[in-house]
Amino acid sequence: MLSFSILLVFISFALCCLFKPQWRGKANQPSLPPGPKPWPIVGNLPQLIKSKKKTSVSHWIHSFMKEMNTEIACIRLGNVHVISVTCPEISREFLKNQDAVFASRPLTMATDVLSKGHLGPIFAPLGEQWKKMKRVMVSEMLSKARHQWLYEKRVEEADNLVRYVHNQCKNSNEGGLVNLRVAARHYCGNLMRKLVFNQRYFGEGKADGGPGFEEEEYIEAIFTSLTYVYSFCISDYFPSLRGFDLEGHEKIMKEATRVMDKYHDPVIEDRIRKRRDGKIDEPQDLLDVLVSLTDDNGVTLLSIDEIKVQICEIMLAAVDNPSNALEWALAEMLNKPETLRKAIDELDNVVGKDRLVQESDFPRLNYVKACTREAFRLHPISPFIPPHVSVADTTVGGYFIPKASYVVLSREGLGRNPKVWDDPYEFKPERHLQDCKEGEEVVITEPELRFISFSRGRRGCPGVVLGSSMTTMLFARLLQGFDWNIPNNKGAIDLSQGKRDSFLAKPLLAVAKPRLSPNVYSFPKINE
Structure with missing residues (x-):
């Protein structure tokens, strides 16, 4: 890793030789949003590098926005204007009123590696490839x-979640210590593997229903990819430097992608062979659906690389948000026993203690869903949503937004905006019940962008129904099935956030005790 001074000299020299800013303001044109003064040529690159060495880029951006008392800001990285937004009204102008202008994505090193040259619907820029793959995602996979x-399959994995946690505590009168990060992440991973590949494990798994080495390695690769996919990598703003891999991000991304491919590719390639040999009759999972798609002429619709990328992207999109929300929410609720009690009382009143909660119960679990909304609001999975790229010059909020700008709505800034939320740093699920009219169902989505659970617009999450059901089931099954307590001699749960990510600084450990009728925990033998 190069030192700050050597890196800056190297970049400045290279850019002076290769790069000239293209944007110039015009007379009578609105000004750019406020932001820190950029350097010649490199823009705000020195501040960005300094922020990475000290804390994080997101902390730097939010700090100077607070100091400047602005809810929209602009930093320049080379020739790219990065627009950060913490205001719901301005956010809606970007993703609602002018959604068509901001419907593209940047071409970055990490997305290029993950999506084999931007073949999939999440990372591809605006164009025919994106339209094709989005149609497949929306119409064939997530309808x-x-x-x-x-x-x-979803019920089976919800049962396996309860079985796994029950196995951690069934042999102890005092309950068992459960790592909620492991339980939540692997429920999400197991569920998606079941939906996509019709198998829970890539290896043998464990007898207690927990992950084996293969699943642990796979989930670690997914979260590594998510950490680096839009991490303000220097070469994303100065493409001529990509080959030098100054920050080591490309090596990390290639290794994480290699691990995912190691598990995905043999299954996908075997399934394609079976399809060609006529060994697939009725589809059993989403992979069967993808390999069976044909166009109007009966020709196979997707190439093998397109299938691999589609599978990779849906796996990346599904595991992080529900698991992070559960871990944070339960940590907050353990520190506020009255909140935990309210959620459990609602489950007992709606479902009872003689059966497990089912998806048909969700409409009546408003307090449980209010807890999930509050976790999404206060503890989002990442500081910003993936960047939207403007395809034309435009004006938003009275400011000029140049073509090719990267727009990043701040999950943290929106959800913790004191102009929108009273006591924004307090975990208060009741605030979401107050937003509902009498008899109205609480939903996890937030169309007014006062916080972001699932983004909206052309680039909005197409898996809202699946994501909502995964999240609610994860919360409801764990809250209904077990009494949760802070481990002895620990005091309150430490709610410190990681210095360089949005997760709890330490995985949540809590003591679980079964609280339902013993027969509820008896599950039929299920296929792995």
């Missing part, structure tokens, strides 16, 4: 009909 088709 309401497909969601219902996969219902039994």
